[in-house]
Amino acid sequence: MRRAALVAGVVLLAACGGEGGPPGGMAVRDAWVRPTAPGVTSAAIYVVVENVDAPADRILGASADRCSTVVPHQTVVDENDVASMPGVLGDELDLPPGAVVTMEPLGLHLMCLGVGEPIELGDDMELTLTFDVHDPMTVPVVAANR
């Protein structure tokens, strides 16, 4: 809450996605991807997106250079311990000012589909997130086991 008070004064000045503008707006951090399992051509990408001081927004989609398609998923475990990953259509990707969307194992993630060369531990890739309002943002993603 203290942070919200600090940035409140900046909101009117910060041009969302503007060239050379002040830091702030949208922050994309801690992006990592699980290495692909043998014979598997998909991998889960995890990332944290924070609307620091940008107008209300929403993650519209994503792409990555190692994936033919990237789709948001939510891992769901049913009463029989069977996990499924339905696509995300609800408000999970909404980013009102100050909101943080945290993608982490057993929860929300970006599914990288159509992986060509296997993704190995330590590999790098690039993830681009697109938003309803904000300019697209590209961040490095490292392959890790966490």
Ligand SMILES: [Cu+2]
């Ligand atoms: Cu998935």
